Amino acid sequence: MQLKVFKKLQNYLIQDPFAICKLANITPTWQQAEVLKAFRPGTKIVIKSGHGVGKSLLLALLVFKWLIIRPFTGNPFLANTREQLRDINWKRINEVYNRFPKWFRDIFTITKNRVFVTNYPESWFFAGRTGREDRTEALQGFHNCCFIVDEGSAIPDEIYNVAMAALTEESSTLVIAGNPTRREGFFIDAFKNPNFIKFTFNSEESPLVSDDFIRVMREKYGVESDEYRVRVLGEPPQLDEKEGRLIPDHHIITALKRTEEDIPLDESEPLLMGVDVAYSGRDRSAIAIRQGRVLLEIRVSAPHVGDTMKITEWVIATYEEWKPDRIFVDVNGYGAGVKDRLQQLGFPVVGVMATEKPIFNPELYFQLRDELYFKMRDWFIEGCRIPNSKEFVEELRHIYTDTTTTGKMKIMSKFKLRKIMGKKSPDICDALALTFYPVGKPQLIKRFSRRSPSIRFRKYSSVTGY
Ligand SMILES: Nc1ncnc2c1ncn2[C@@H]1O[C@H](COP(=O)(O)OP(=O)(O)OP(=O)(O)O)[C@@H](O)[C@H]1O
Ligand SMILES: [Mg+2]
DSSP, rough: OOHHHHHHHHHHHHHOOOOHHHHOOOOOOOHHHHHHHHHOOTEEEEEOOTSHHHHHHHHHHHHHHHHHHSSEEEEEEEEHHIIIIIIIIIIHHHHHHHHSSHHHOOOOTEEEEEEETOOTTTSSSSEEEEEEEGGGGGTTTOOOEEESSGGGGGSOOOHHHHHHHHHHHHTOEEEEEOOOOSSSSHHHHHHGGGSSSEEEEEEGGGSSHHHHHHHHHHHHHOTSSSSHIIIIIIIOOOTTTTTSSSSSSHHHHHHOOOOTSSSSSOOOOOEEEEEEOOOTTSSSSSEEEEEETTTEEEEEOOOOOSSSHHHHHHHHHHHHHHHHSEEEEEETTTTTHHHHHHHHOOOOOEEEEEOOOOOOOTTTTSSSSHHHHHHHHHHHHOOBBOOOHHHHHHHTTTBBBOOTTSSOOOEEEEHHHHHHHTTTTHHHHHHHHHTSSOOHHHHHHHHHHTTTTTGGOOOOOOTOOO
C-alpha cells in the first residue's frame, strides 16, 4: 500500500471512532460504542460485564484499529488460558477479519496466535499470550504498546505487574475486559484507580443477550445471587451476608451436580494434595486432592491419638496412589511432625502455617487460613466439580464468615465452628483450603523437580492465579 493511501486510512481510523466497525460492516452496540469512543493511544480502559455483551469481539476490532493507528508496534494480547485465546479471541479476530474488504484484509496476516502486518511479522503485530504461562518474561520487552487483556479477572496480579512496568510511556495503552469473577486483584482494583476509564456493562441492557438467558439465570439463581451479579449484572461477587455463610448453598449444589462433561479434568494443572492433621484424639485427619477445577478425592482417617508416624504412612500411601505435584500440610500442631518426616523422605511437601499473616492480601484478610478459605470460595463461585460426600457438604454448609474489629474478613474461629458443628471440626474443608496455597517458588520447584517434572516450569496455578 502506498504511503499516501496508508496515511489516509490512518487518519480515517483516528478521526472516526467507528471507522473500524464500518470497515467490518458491524454495527456496534451502544456499549461497544462507548468503549470505541474512549479508545485512543495513552488510555487505560477497564470493562467489567455480564456474559455475551460483545467484549471479545470489541477487543478484536481494537486489534486491527491499533495496528493501523500505531505502526511498527509489537503488542501482546493476553487471555487467561490458551483455550480462551484460541477458541474465543482468535476466533473473534478471524470473524472480524473475514468481514473486512479484501484490500483491508491484504494488509494483515493471521496465524494461530499472531496477527501481523504482512512483511513485518517481527515488528508490527499482536501476539497471543496467556496469563497461565507463568513466564512473565514472555511479557517483557513490550514497550510503548497496547496491552489488550480478555478475561482480566482471571489473570494473576504478577502478570499485571509486569505489564504495568512496561507501560511507562505516555502513549502506552491498556484495555482490560472481563467477567468480574473475583472480589480482589488488579482487575477489580482498577475500578478504584483514577487513571482508568471504567465501564460496567449489564447483560440485561445488551441487545446481544437474549431475554431467555436472563430469565434462566434469574429463575435458576435469583437476582440476589452472586451468579446473577457476576454473569448478568457484571458486578463482583458479594459475601452472602444474609446468612453469613462462606459458600452459599446453590454453589455447593451446582458443584455437586456438575459432570465430567461440564468440567473436564485439565491435566496441565498441577495435582495438589492438602493434608489437615488432626490436632487431638477426637478429630480426624483429612486429605483432599485437587487438580484445577476438580476436587478428585477426599479421604478421612480414623480418629487417632496423635501418632504422627501413622499419619505420615497414611499420607505416603495416598501419595503413591496419586503422585501429586505438591503436598501441603498444615504445620500448626502435630502436622509439623508429619511435614518434617515427609520432607526428610524427599516428598514434595510444603508446610503451611495457617495462623500466619495472609500472603497476598493482608489488608483484607485476618490470617492465612482465612485467605485460603476465601480462595476456596472463589473457586466455588467460578465453577468447580466436587465428589458427592455428605460429610463434606455438611462441613461446607457450616463455615460462617466473620469480621475482626479492624474490619478484616475471616471465617469463624475453630472453637465457635466446633460448637455449631457439635464438636466436629471442618477437617475436609481445611484440607481442601490448603490446596489453594501457592504452588511453589522456583527454588522449591527445582528442589523437587525430580518428583514433579510436570510443573518444573510453572510457578502458579491458572485456577487460583498463583
Ligand atoms: N456488534 C455486534 N453485532 C452483532 N453481533 C455481535 C456484535 N458484537 C458481538 N457480537 C456477537 O455476539 C456474541 C458474543 O460476543 P462476545 O463473545 O464478543 O461477547 P463477550 O462479552 O466476550 O462474551 P463472554 O462474556 O461470554 O466472554 C458473538 O457471537 C459475537 O460474534
Ligand atoms: Mg468474551
